[in-house]
Amino acid sequence: MFDAWGENIGWIKLGDADHLLTVGPCGFGDYDCNGDDDLEDYANFPTFLGGPTVTVECSAFDDDSDTDVDLRDFARLQIDLSSP
Numbered sequence: 001m002f003d004a005w006g007e008n009i010g011w012i013k014l015g016d017a018d019h020l021l022t023v024g025p026c027g028f029g030d031y032d033c034n035g036d037d038d039l040e041d042y043a044n045f046p047t048f049l050g051g052p053t054v055t056v057e058c059s060a061f062d063d064d065s066d067t068d069v070d071l072r073d074f075a076r077l078q079i080d081l082s083s084p
Contacts, residue, residue: 031060
């Protein structure tokens with residue numbers, strides 16, 4: 001049984017256990033893949049913030065897909081968090 005919700009996330013039942021299944025990135029800013037950008041996601045941003053010369057593989061916070069998480073990505077995150 002597979003119950004999908006959202007574009008890149010869903011639940012799959014294997015035996016008696018439910019497992020979260022993600023396929024690809026969940027969308028910019030949605031670090032925990034729960035369908036929204038919120039303070040829980042924002043709290044994880046500093047872990048990946050390295051600047052334009054540090055390569056980081058975190059598609060949740062790399063808005064411009066330049067393989068780093070820098071202030072440009074942070075600016076987009078601020079806009080997303082301030083939007084309803």
